[in-house]
Amino acid sequence: MAATKNVQPMSSKILVVDDEALVRNMMCDGLAAAGYATLAVSSGEGALQVVQAERPACILLDIMMPDLDGYDTCAALKADPQTASIPVLLVSATTGARVMEQAKRVGAAAVLRKPVRMDELRRAISQVLGASV
Secondary structure (H helix, E strand, O other), X not given: OOOOOOOOOOOOEEEEEOOOHHXXXXXXXXXXXXXOEEEEEOXXXXXXXXXXXXXXXXXXXXXXXXXXXXXXXXXXXXXXXXXXXXXXXXXXXXXXXXXXXXXXXXXXXXXXXXXXXXHHHHHHHHHHHOOOO
């Protein structure tokens, strides 16, 4: 009997926001292999535009970006009634108490530490989307 792969519905579009192309590509490739449709942008401003047009199911958002950082981007998304319900997972090289407090304050669902392992990433997304891993 062949093993079945856990494939997410294509409505589970994930937006990956990171200013580093290598990181964006790695996350998108790993999520696509798990059956997710992905979108990718390199900035917080770009993320705000894509979210309005595409309405992703979940957003992976780097904290440290040059234009609009992840905290400000998340706060803007949560302040807009049309996007407030979209779960945001912040991604950071550091995850200390200060980062966690700020993430909670802006409404992030979770903080993942870079480099993110794909199994942890898929698990976190499944949790915020209410799906099984």
